[in-house]
Amino acid sequence: MTLAAVSDAGPLIHLAEIDSLELLATFDTLLVPETVYKEVDAGGVPDGLPGLSYELVEADESRVKTEELDAGERAAIAVAEERGAVLLTDDLAARDTASDTGVEVRGSIGIIALGYGRGLLDRHEAASRMRALQRETSLFVTEAVVERGIDMLDDQ
Amino acid sequence: MAAEISDRVRELAEARGLPESEVFEQALERGLEDLWEDLVLARYLDGELAREKAIERVGRTKVERAEREREVVEGDVDWGLNA
Incomplete structure (x- = not known):
């Protein structure tokens, strides 16, 4: 199955914090709204990001009418809606x-989990990265x- | 790491006007509280502790947050394994 995704800043930052940005290459198409890129860039572009294949896209974040979310989140939702892509976010x-x-x-x-499901990670590595996400990142x-979630990996 | 901890304890003690021993005591209490909450939520999510008991011990907000997170994580992992 072909997978297209658009990310807000959260997963880019959190995966970078555990050196796992390469997992985003699992998606056939990865879109990053310019607003999101600027947000990430403000904290310093993560090491793995320049090596990743992604398309910078413009977005009309005003389409998403809520004041609860920041501009990057609204931009990512607008792109996901427009392109029928999966939205990647860690914000509830x-x-x-x-x-x-x-x-x-x-x-x-x-x-x-997708990286594990597609054979990029073994069970031990997937579990270890999930734990690192919880312990070593701002998520x-x-x-x-x-x-x-780790127990569920064994259900496959 | 040990040096970093010492530096932080010293800085906290100076900033708060407390002896370093009290900074350690507060850190231990705060750390224990976190570990205790993790244990209560783990027992609740594993079905070993009733919801009302979990709420009594860590508060409704934390229990509801954990429930919401569980729903999200289970959905995401299931998707990741089957996409």
Whole structure:
């Protein structure tokens, strides 16, 4: 199955923090709105980003009418809606807004699971990256929830 | 890491006007609280602890947040394994 995705800043930052940006190459097409790139760039472009194949796209974030989300999140939702792409975000509010408009949404843990599902990572490596995401990055997620996700890897 | 911890303890003690021993005590209490919450939520999510008991121990907000996260993570992992 062909997979196209558009990312907001969250997964780009969180995956970079655990040296896992290469997992985004699992997607056949990766789109990054210019607004998102600027947000990421403000903190210094992560090491793995220049080596990644992605398309910088313009977005009309004003299409997404909510003040709860930042410009990058709104831009990513607008692109996902327009192109029928999966939205990659680790923000629960962005997830809710996107889901309400019918956009499919996944986060960094889903990207690691995808890497495992497609054979890029073995079970040990996938589990270790999920734990690193919880312990070593700015992503807030309850430890027990991550362990539940790791248990699910064995269900495959 | 050890040097970094010492530096931080020293800086915190100076900034707060506390003895370093008290900074260590507060750090231990805060760390224990986090570990305790993780344990309670793990037991709840594993079905070993009733929801009301979990709420009693760590508060409704944390339990509801963990439930929402569980829903998200389960959906994402299931998708990742089958996409």
